[in-house]
Amino acid sequence: MRNTSRSATLESRLPLLAVEGNxxxxxxxxxxxxxxxxxxxxxxxxxxxYDAIHSAWHKAIKTxxxxxxxxxxxxxxxxxxxPDLAQxxxxxxxxxxxxHFNERPFLDHYCYLxxxxxxxxxxxxxxxFSSLCRGVLVPREARDGDSAAKFMEAVSQFERILNDSGLVSLKRLSAEDILGNGAEPGLLQDYLTLSKSGTGVLQDIALGAEEVRIGNxxxxxxxxxxxxxxxxxxSPQSRYEKLSTDRSDCMLSFAAPxxxxxxxxxxxxxxxFLDNSEDNLRQFEKSARTMHSLGRYSRSNQINREWIERYLNEAHSYGWPSVRAHFNVMAWSDDPQELKQLRNDTGSALALMECKPRHNTVDAATLYWAAMPGNAGDFPAEEGYYTFIEPALCLFNQETNYRSSSSPFGIKMAxxxxxxPIHLDLSDLPMKRGVITNRNKFILGPSGSGKSFFTNHMVRQYYEQGAHVLLVDTGNSYQGLCELVRSRTSGEDGVYFTxxxxxxxxxxxxxxxxxxYDIEKRESIKTLILTLWKRDNEPPTRAEEVALSNAVSGYIERIRHxxxxxxxxxFYEYVGQDYRQVLEEKxxxxKDxxxxxxxxxxxxxxxGGEYDYLLNSDRQLDLLSKRFIVFEIDAIKEHKILFPIVTIIIMEVFINKxxxxxxxxxxILIEEAWKAIAKEGMAEYIKYLFKTVRKFFGEAIVVTQEVDDIIQSPIVKESxxxxxxxxxxLDQRKYMNKFDDIQAMLGLTDxxxxxxxxxxMNNSPSRLYKEVWIGLGGTQSAVYAxxxxxxxxxxxxxExxxxxxxxxxxxxxxGNVELAIRRIAARRREEQPT
Structure with a gap:
């Protein structure tokens, strides 16, 4: 059977002439x-x-x-x-x-203006009158040579206003971005194929009254x-109920659905559409008079007159220009059954915005054609409605999906x-951009919130990217990872002390x-001895500090000679003999x-003393070259003498590195052990560590699960x-009633x-994960999985x-931990129901 439908080449119908000057x-x-x-x-x-973004768009459009x-x-x-499995x-x-994430579906977002x-x-x-309805398209010449120059000046102002907002940024597309090159298609071809795959091939485009078809x-x-x-x-934003509580509001743009x-x-x-506002208002004045004249014949005419007058009053009272607006959602599928579902989903999304969903079939072809980049002039005028710029902007989509960091260093989250998967740099790029001034991290999460999984995940990726990792643990949280590292390096790395x-x-x-013996080494020795000597509530006098400092310096000089x-x-013998004589001479x-x-x-x-083994080791541990070290000290975490001393021993290992x-x-990641070194007598030690580590390309991380620890300890806040x-x-809903104190302590914004x-609050039941909030410098923050x-x-x-x-x-x-994990994982996957 012969096909009798009319067809034409895309070249003959294409309403675009050229790309010049981008x-x-x-x-x-x-x-x-x-x-x-x-x-x-x-x-x-x-x-x-959201209000600032809305205001920036408004200011820009008015230019x-x-x-x-x-x-x-x-x-x-x-x-x-x-994924790149061949990496x-x-x-x-x-x-x-x-x-694990191979073939994981997600929605990619591209935004153009x-x-x-x-x-x-x-x-x-x-x-x-659309170009679709014309038999021949003859290029016209621009009548006013100055209008193009003035328009481009306004475009430059528009771009500068939005870029200066710091929330939205524009990047001018080049001719290659629009038209493509020999290797990749451009934006026009992407639109005509409804594809961003980079391999989109132009297919038949059927634009009819019943359906619009692009290929399949x-x-x-x-x-x-x-x-x-x-x-x-x-309004510029709306409350997203699924992630809001009675104490907090999660906001999205009005058009987020x-x-x-x-x-x-x-x-x-x-x-x-920016018409001439004066012409529009004059036309409305004329319509209002007509409606008034016909008001006696129909109540609807009276109502329309009232609405028109309210519109005119708003325009004249606030000086708002009259504009037209239009919004549409184009969804597509090659499956007829899925297309029906898309129609329902799109209608439901519009209903969530409290809009009346209208499935448009009459003008679908002309609206698709007018939405082609550069062809907005073909938009049918009857599809727009009159409004003002501010309410029209409320229906703009104002957010995008999570972006990966451009830095090569970082951790993988979801x-x-x-x-x-997304790639996050929490250290180098934020430092380079001035978002943070140090790489230190504070982690707070109650038991069962996924804290150990996050910290394991983070330190494992730091280690794999060449970092030296030292962990101070009080619960065997890192034993499995350490054993795996030891197994993979044949014992060269992955040292586990308990x-x-x-x-x-x-x-x-x-x-x-x-x-x-540089200044850091000397200070470390003095802090250790001071900890052994004084109680937490017994600060040393100035004379005692000087005497201790002189004793350490004198013994170091003795060592050198x-x-x-x-x-x-x-050292003990030196103080009891030689240093005694020094004190007598002075x-x-x-009492001093x-x-x-x-x-x-x-x-x-x-x-011969009870703890003589602690500080007199004749076995010098070669930990400088070990890149993954775990000290597990759960057995002594309640010991008032051993716990702080062993903790400082561990600190000495890190300071040496x-x-x-x-x-x-x-x-260095310290779990609950930080409590021992955050007491009055040792506060200076941890202050020194946190202030100094950044100068040596290092990070100090503390982890806690008790909210009272941070609320009640001024040392924690200061140091x-x-x-x-x-x-x-991590998940703080257990502390909902205490969170105001946590917010004040951590300096969190609303x-x-x-x-x-x-x-x-809204985790997907099809995935097993826990969410975590990460804030950088008080300026950047987000929740990740x-x-x-x-x-x-x-x-x-x-477990x-x-x-x-x-x-x-x-x-x-x-002893092959990796092989053991492989076999157990394979067995569990086989046991899972399909």
Whole structure:
């Protein structure tokens, strides 16, 4: 059967003539400047910021001349995550993470802005005058040579206003971006194929009254083209109930339901038509008089007159220019059944905005054609409605999906909405941009909030990127990961220390491999001895500080001239003999420095004392080259003497790394052990660590789960929180009633509070994950998902039965923890129901 339908080539119908000066020129002499728009991330914008964005758009649009069309086009395309499994140097757990997210669907977002200068006649054309309805398109010449120059000046002002807002940014598209090159298609081809894959091939385009078909894809188009379809009131933002509480509000833009929250392939077109406002108002005055004259014949005429007069009163009272607006959602699918579902989903999304969904079939073809980049002048005038700029802007989509950091260093997390992997740099790029001034981190999360999973996930990725990691743990949270590291490095790395009476942690505070005693080493020794000597509530006098400093300096000088081995025993003997003579020569009074009391207090750590093993180790641990070290001190966490001393021993190991490893990233993570070193007598030590570590390319991280610890301890605030520019909080709903105190202590804004309280409130039941809030420098913050593969779960788990299962199988396999994890993961996947 012969096909009798009329057809034409795209070239003959294409309303665009050329791209010159990075502007699209249409055959009707319209000029269009094209921009890529960068919007803030979803769930990260506060109400005041939405108002600021709205105000910036308003100011920018007011700079544009009459007969300009503002066309904002948001693309939302369903994509699938495709990892680079052939990447070199990727670890076993890193590859497991990539495989876990393989083919994970997510919605990608692209936002464009087209500013089109057209003519009064073109803006009045209706759908039957579209270029689709003309047999031949003959290029016209622009009548006014100055109008193009003035328009481009206004475009430059428009761009500068939005970029200066700091919340929205525009980037001018080049001719190559619009037209493409030999390797990749441009924006025009993307639109004509409804694809961003980079391999889009032009297919048949069927534009009919019943359906619009692009290749195999059929369009479903809903419009907002009548004021009666809109809600009674609009605002720049709306409350997102799923992530809001009675104490906090999660805000999204008013149009968010037809943005990222509409999970299908669709384009959201937003138009504002800048007519001559005076002409519009004169026409409304004329219509009002006509309605008044006909009011006696119909009540509807009286009502229409009242509405027109209210519109005129608003325009004249506030000086608002009269404009037209239009919004439409174009969704598509190649499956007829799915297309029906898309129609329902889009209608529901518009209903969530309290709009009346109208499925438009009559003008679908002309609306699709007019939405082509650079062809807004073809928009049918009858599809717009009269309004003002401010209410029209409320229907703009104002947020985008989460973006990965451009930095090569960072950690992998997941988007909280779609679960797609994202790359976050919490250290280097924020430092470079001045968002933070140090890399230190403070982590707060109650038991069961996923704290250990997040910290395992973070330190594992730091280690794999070359960092030296030292962990101080009080609950075997990192044993599995440490054993895996040891297994993979054949024992060269992954050192796990745990305190037992048979094999206690011990060291020599006076030992240095290179014989150098710089200021950091001296201060470390003095802090340790001061801790042994004084109680928490017994600060030393100035005379005692000087005496102790002189004693340490004198013993160090003795070491340099004496070939004997340095140690705490030697220091004790030096103070009791030689330093005693020094004090007598200086006539230091006993009330200024009680030497007998000093020696008596330190005697338990001297040869033959109860704790003589702690500070007199003859085995010098070579931990400088070990990149993954865990000190597990749960057995002594309640011991008033051993706990603080062993903690400082561990600090000495890290400070040695900090001083000697030049240009190497160093990380120390302290779990509940920080309580011991945050007491009055040792506050200076932790202050020194947190203030100094940044100078040595290092990070100090503290982790706690008790909210009272941070509320009641001023030392924590002064030494830890104030010197931690990165704050990480997990599920705080247990502390809902105490959160005002936490907010004040951490200096969180109301926006950050709302983000924290939204954690885990709307988790997807199809994925297993916990959410975490990350704030940087008080200026950037967002909630992310900690989602890991089954292999990572087995490496991170703190469940004793699961850890024992892994370790038992690893023992059977000759200590190969990786192989044990592989086998257990494979077995569990087989057991899962399909």
């Amino acid at each position: 502007c699209i020129l249409s055959k009707d002499a319209d000029i269009t400047a094209c921009f890529a728009v960068r919007l803030p991330e979803l769930f990260t914008v506060a109400p005041a910021e 544009l001349p009459d007969h300009t069309i503002v066309h904002k086009q948001d693309w939302f395309l369903k994509e699938a995550f495709r 070199e140097g990727i670890s076993f757990l890193g590859r497991s993470f990539q495989r 087209f500013l089109t200068k057209t003519t009064r006649e073109r803006m009045r054309m209706q759908s039957n 894809n059929r369009l479903c188009l809903h419009t907002l083209s009548d004021a009666d379809d809109l809600p009674g009131s609009v 037809v943005g990222l929250l509409l999970g299908c392939n669709h384009i959201y077109n937003q138009y504002i 988007d909280r909405l779609t679960g797609s 305190y037992t009476e048979e094999n206690p942690i011990a060291f020599n505070p006076f030992y240095t491999e290179d014989g150098v 004496d070939a004997g081995q340095a140690g705490f025993n030697g 006539r230091v009074r006993e 420095f009680d030497l007998a009391n000093f020696l008596n207090v330190l005697e338990p750590y001297y040869r 900090m001083r000697r490893l030049k240009g190497v990233r160093k990380l 830890i929180i104030n010197n931690s520019d990165c704050k990480i909080l 926006k950050e509070k709302a983000q924290v309280l939204s954690i885990n 900690t989602e890991v593969s089954l292999e990572e779960y087995l490496a991170y788990t703190t 004793e039965t699961e850890k024992m299962e892994v370790m038992a199988l690893a023992a059977e396999l000759g």
